Amino acid sequence: MSTSQAAREGAEKRIVVLISGSGTNLQALIDACASSSIPNARIVLVFSNRKAAYGLERARTSQPPIPTGYLALVTYLKANPGKTRVDYDVAVAKSVLEAKPDIVVLAGWMHILSAEFLEVLYEGSPRGRDLPILNLHPALPGAFDGANALGRAYDAFKAGEIKNTGVMVHRVVPEVDRGEPVVVREVEIKEGDSLEDLEARVHEIEHRIIVEATRQVLEQQGPAP
Numbered sequence: 055m056s057t058s059q060a061a062r063e064g065a066e067k068r069i070v071v072l073i074s075g076s077g078t079n080l081q082a083l084i085d086a087c088a089s090s091s092i093p094n095a096r097i098v099l100v101f102s103n104r105k106a107a108y109g110l111e112r113a114r115t116s117q118p119p120i121p122t123g124y125l126a127l128v129t130y131l132k133a134n135p136g137k138t139r140v141d142y143d144v145a146v147a148k149s150v151l152e153a154k155p156d157i158v159v160l161a162g163w164m165h166i167l168s169a170e171f172l173e174v175l176y177e178g179s180p181r182g183r184d185l186p187i188l189n190l191h192p193a194l195p196g197a198f199d200g201a202n203a204l205g206r207a208y209d210a211f212k213a214g215e216i217k218n219t220g221v222m223v224h225r226v227v228p229e230v231d232r233g234e235p236v237v238v239r240e241v242e243i244k245e246g247d248s249l250e251d252l253e254a255r256v257h258e259i260e261h262r263i264i265v266e267a268t269r270q271v272l273e274q275q276g277p278a279p
């Protein structure tokens with residue numbers, strides 16, 4: 055094995071995390087890298103579409119601080135008359151590529167990404183279409199795709215339509231929440247649960263499976279080409 059190959063073999067895996075909110079799942083990833091629950095890995099960029107996302111503060115105050123980026127769709131469109139939502143997605147993808155990720159994790163990223171986002175990442179990454187792009191979604195595969203999945207699951211439970219719900223980490227494809235599941239966990243809904251009770255139960259499981267899925271995918275991944 056050449057020195058450069060050995061270096062690549064041992065190189066830290068570079069994680070980029072996309073967020074839109076509080077970042078409790080980002081925090082789980084930060085903690086997992088710090089404790090080597092995800093071995094030999096480092097979060098090299100936290101990117102948000104919302105300036106006020108507290109997850110950006112989590113990154114900035116992490117030890118050592120994690121580089122952050124921010125670009126809101128509305129801000130981009132106002133600053134770039136004639137540009138489109140797809141142009142925005144391409145701009146986000148280019149920002150992500152600059153961090154040279156081995157994996158991209160959407161952890162509460164609340165913006166539907168176009169196929170162009172994926173194509174720019176695949177074309178710009180040495181890993182090509184093998185670059186893993188994961189998303190955390192608070193529902194079982196095919197159950198409640200899209201936003202407010204947990205609220206819709208709760209309403210379905212109250213209507214007697216479902217007995218349980220779930221959480222998954224899946225690969226990102228253009229069709230929202232339809233990518234191949236990586237980790238899936240069922241979540242019990244108990245009689246008398248409030249929505250807050252269910253949210254707390256789901257969040258606890260989310261914080262575990264986002265680490266499990268990221269570790270699992272990185273373990274299966276070879277060195278960067």
Ligand SMILES: Nc1nc2c(c(=O)[nH]1)N[C@@H](CN(C=O)c1ccc(C(=O)N[C@@H](CCC(=O)O)C(=O)O)cc1)CN2
Nearest residue numbers: 163164165166167189190191200201227228229230231
């Ligand atoms: N191409 C894909 N993009 C995204 C996926 C995906 O699987 N494929 N997952 C979502 C995350 N997500 C659910 O897991 C999700 C997030 C947001 C929305 C949504 O309707 N967003 C609206 C804006 C809502 C808001 O700003 O509050 C929108 O993008 O117009 C649906 C699903 C992330 N992207």
Ligand SMILES: NCC(=O)N[C@@H]1O[C@H](COP(=O)([O-])[O-])[C@@H](O)[C@H]1O
Nearest residue numbers: 075076077078079080162191192200
């Ligand atoms: N459809 C995507 C979606 O609903 N994602 C949800 O956003 C939250 C982010 O929390 P966090 O900012 O505290 O990590 C999580 O509960 C996650 O399931």
